[in-house]
Amino acid sequence: MKVFKHDTWVKPYIKKYKGLLVSVLLLGLLTSFCAAALMFTSGYTIDKAATQPVNILLIYVPILLTRAFGIGRPTFKYIERLKSHNWVLKVTSNLRTRLYKTLESDASFFNEHHKSGDIMGLLSEDINHLQNLYLRTVFPTVIAYLLTLLGSLALGIYTPAFGIFVFLLLVIEVVVVPFVSVAIERNRKERQKQLKSSLYTKLTDNILGVDDWIISGRFNDFKNLSAKNVKELNSSKDKSKSFRRNRDFVLQLIFAAIAICFLVFTNLTMTDNQEQANFVAAVVLSLFPLSDTLIPVSQGFEEWPQYRDSIERLNKIQPVSDQLPEQIELAPNDFKSLDLNDVNFEYSSDSPILIKHFTQNIKRGEKLALLGPSGIGKTTILQLILGDLVPQSGEIKINDIDIQAIQNSRDKIFSVLNQKPFLFNTSVINNVRLGNENRSDADVIEAIERVGLKDLIESLPDKYNTNVGENGARFSGGEQERIALARILLQDAPIVLLDEPTVGLDPITENNLLDTFFNVLNDKTIIWVTHHLQGIKYVDQVVFMNDEKIEMQGSPKELYQKNTHFQELYKMDQGL
Structure with a gap:
């Protein structure tokens, strides 16, 4: 036939x-x-x-x-x-x-x-x-x-x-x-x-x-x-x-x-x-x-x-041909800088997301916040950094190595935490151990303690063997984020991408969670996509994007002192 x-x-x-x-x-x-x-x-x-x-x-x-x-x-x-x-x-x-x-x-x-x-x-x-x-x-x-x-x-x-x-x-x-x-x-x-x-x-x-x-x-x-x-x-x-x-x-x-x-x-x-x-x-x-x-x-x-x-x-349905360049093994400790040079990207001609001439130089240990209206392409930039998407023009490099050339070691370089971390229907300790399956129970428990969950977990009847339920239903939104953060600590990658991890949380929970994030990830390079200025004091650089270009950029302190628009946004966000 x-x-x-x-x-x-x-x-x-x-x-x-x-x-x-x-x-x-x-x-x-x-x-x-x-x-x-x-x-x-x-x-x-x-x-x-x-x-x-x-x-x-x-x-x-x-x-x-x-x-x-x-x-x-x-x-x-x-x-x-x-x-x-x-x-x-x-x-x-x-x-x-x-x-x-x-x-x-x-x-x-x-x-x-x-x-x-x-x-x-x-x-x-x-x-x-x-x-x-x-x-x-x-x-x-x-x-x-x-x-x-x-x-x-x-x-x-x-x-x-x-x-x-x-x-x-x-x-x-x-x-x-x-x-x-x-x-x-x-x-x-x-x-x-x-x-x-x-x-x-x-x-x-x-x-x-x-x-x-x-x-x-x-x-x-x-x-x-x-x-x-x-x-x-x-x-x-x-x-x-x-x-x-x-x-x-x-x-x-x-x-x-x-x-x-x-x-x-x-x-x-x-x-x-x-x-x-x-x-x-x-x-x-x-x-x-x-x-x-x-x-x-x-x-x-x-x-x-x-x-x-x-x-x-x-x-x-056919497998997409593997067009990656020859792969280079990059050790996590060797990471020095992440560079985005004149990056341009568009999904299609009728797509509202258009990234034009985006350039950044991020040194090891720096904390960068990406702000801007919804649908402007902030999450797309994270996908470009990971190598999931390839820009139409421009370069994305780590240590002068094209991001596409380190895809085989990507999980050693990047950790990702988004607004809906997926938790499997198994124990707390198993969910955290996904960050690095070779780590011991003691290492897992230490990671859980660092994110502030030790007392809560040990108060439960089954302690670390407590089943989190389907998609983490046993725990609140903030607790789910902390479990996912413990995974990241166990993974121990030098770059952490935060994609609006606190969206939908109440202000008190959000503030406490941000304190925990930037405290336990103090030695990491962080690129944080956020929709408002809560916790902006923790970052070294703020990049505010609109649909045409980078509207403003600088440290939070500099922008608050010199940029009127930033002052208005900050006061509005704080309810002043």
Whole structure:
């Protein structure tokens, strides 16, 4: 098929685990065979017993076979499920790892070219679609087709004309109706996919901006923002369910027609004597379990368009080529200065963020504050310093080494603390140890003590083994920042980037936290993005940016003495 012509997400893993795949298909066939054979031997045993055989031994073999097939059917089904899920889990494990590495190879590239909802769709749905492709489409379809072919051949050996006739009826069951299902449901499934993608994007934006919704008091607007899409999506899903019910009813009717044909055929050809007559009901009964194998094919086909879209979307995702220059190992103690020389950067022509001719020279141990209106590009400057973004022109260097040339040792040079530090749902000590996994428990406890959390942690029942909860829910915002700060102390990188870490905190907590930050990081080089002048006394340099240029720069003391605008901002910030 065209979809698989250049595919690298499905075909390679079919080849890689082909032995396990073949065993899954054989077990599926054996399950169907045992189900049919169970009904056949049961029907034959009942018919044979009804003719009052002169010796019970004449039905002993059918009784044993009934017992054997009765045990074999669930056994083979259980093993087939284990094998198929094992196969799928092996494949999807490879796929998830590959997708993560692809996205992780250049996260900023994907954030720049894809909406958050699109990336969430990739992660949450596309891999699951490939998983369902195997479990709900590939395996059932291949088994049903093999069963159709083998069953028709077996009948054809006995009576060619009847074998062809049954084959044509089965083709309607497993080929014609499934393709009609795809044709009917394609547009509806496409619309459902668009609605889901829109919901992902809207819900992501809503959750990230939930504080603004709460502050504005627009509770009903928040709840109703996605209501229309949800209603349309549910309505479309209800129509799909109704269609599936009607389609399955038609499939049952076709299967009933096959059973009637078998009943007529066996009565015409298998009633010459009593021995043959015993097989009539047995043959017809053996058909009914096969409906469980044949009917689900239509459902699998119906879902194929969304699986196809996932395959095509994943095949468009390619790792961003590694264009880093030859890497230079830089020891943390060797860091002397960070220079930004005439840096210019723009996301796109319609982006509001535009950094023009930004120049700074930051010596080891200096503290720099970046201020300016929201959306001016302060956080973007931090991303440029880290090397996540590359300027269109200008240079960013450490010790006269381009920042892109030290990416392999970046975690030894930079620490980052932002307004939403992520805490994992594990113990306090494990969360802090993420800063440096080679440090001892004593080092971790010392870091926790330095950030002012020792008394609080030791007052808890489980002390340092206290679980922080999902995303740090066990602790307040200020306490979460202190735990993240302890990580930074353990990491012990010479440059610390603070991206508005105190935003949203009350003034007292913010002031105490800033005291702690600049006290414990006294020997570090700090670049601090902030939105107001609280704690500005701790820094050596203040850089105030606007949408055109650096509006003012200097030490807080100099600016307060000489710059009228700074004086006004400071008084306003202090409520004077």
